[in-house]
Amino acid sequence: MTVLLVFGLFVVIATAHNITYLEVPQYGDPRRDGDLICHYVSEKGDPPLHSVKWYRDNNEIFRFTPGQQPPTRTFNTTAGSVSRGACNLNSCSISVVLPRRYNTRISFTCEVSTEGPRFAVVNQTKYLTVAVTLKEDPVITGASGNVQLGEDVLLNCSTKPAMPPANIVWYVDGRPEKTEPWMSDNTEVSSADDFGLRSSWRPLRVRVATARGFIAVRCEANQPTRPPYMRSSNATLVVARSPHLSMYTASGSSSADVAMVLATCICVHIFSKYSALSEV
Known part of the structure; x- marks a missing residue:
């Protein structure tokens, strides 16, 4: 990478390594260390690598x-500490201890500089x-078997369990569904576990008012992080065409059982009609 440095009327060309990729996870679990990697390469004519520095927000860590012995050095600050570091002339990886303050957003910067006399510097920053x-996706329960029209x-x-806890939104046939008056307007949240994590749940009552054969429901669990994190699940409610027939199919009866029920109904109907004619 070429850097132009202007001093009065003089233009000095200094070259620095290129940072090809900075690996910083978008989300970090405070129960374990966060792993960060900075990849860099030198171009033909670049001076030797002078140093690689990691910054947490504005603090060097x-x-x-x-060129020094030992080649690595850690700086413990109030912002946090580094638990491990391993670097070479092409990459530098560190593991950092994350705070237990959920939804905290931290910037990590990798700064690469080359040897003097110009000490050209390049850097990249990403957020965690x-x-x-x-x-895992949220779990929908209560959607097994067929449903009846008007049910x-x-x-x-x-x-x-997660943190921050998820807000749950229901969709019925693609439209956000409002809760019934007797239900809570907000997502229910459990008490915190030993790690401060909380589960979420939200009920929904669906009135079957369509005869098109099915109802599509979708549950979205949105965590209010920066940026937001979302997972979802889908389920289909099959609307039975025949109320009597659906009683047997929903209960798991075999096709032979259903056929026998239909045959019995037909025989009873014919016998009743014959008896009525005999009495005339």
Whole structure:
């Protein structure tokens, strides 16, 4: 990388390494260290690598200087500490201890400089949000079997423990669904576990008012992080065409059982009609 330095009427060309990629996770779980990696390369004619520095917000927390002994040095600050570091002439990786303050947003900067006399410097910055994001999609319960036209179906959507806790939104056939008056207008949240994590759940009552064969429901669990994190699940409620038939299909009866029920109904109907004619 070429850098132009202007001093009065003199233009000095200084070259620096290129940072090819900075690996900083978007979310970091405070129960474990965050792993960061800075990748860099030198171009033909670049001076040797002088140092690689890591900054947490505006505080230097780690330095790699290949020309010194020892080549690495950590700086413990009030912003946090580095638990591990391993660097070479092409990459520098560190592990940082994350705070237990959920939804905290931290900037990490990798700064690479080359040897003098110009000491050209390049840097890149990325952000990490302290959060325990959902590792699984939310679970929808109460949606098994067929449903009847005019029936009220009670569903529930729940999540595993996370932090910050998720807000749950229901969609019915693609439209946000309002809760019934007897239900809570907000997502229910459990008490915190030993790590401060909380589960979320939200019920929904669906009135089956369509005869098109099915109702599509969707549950979205949104964590209010920066940026927001979302996972979702879908389910389908099958609307039975025949109320009597659906009683057997929903209960798991076999096709032979259903056929026998239909045959019995037909025989009873014919016998009743014959008896009525005989009495005339």
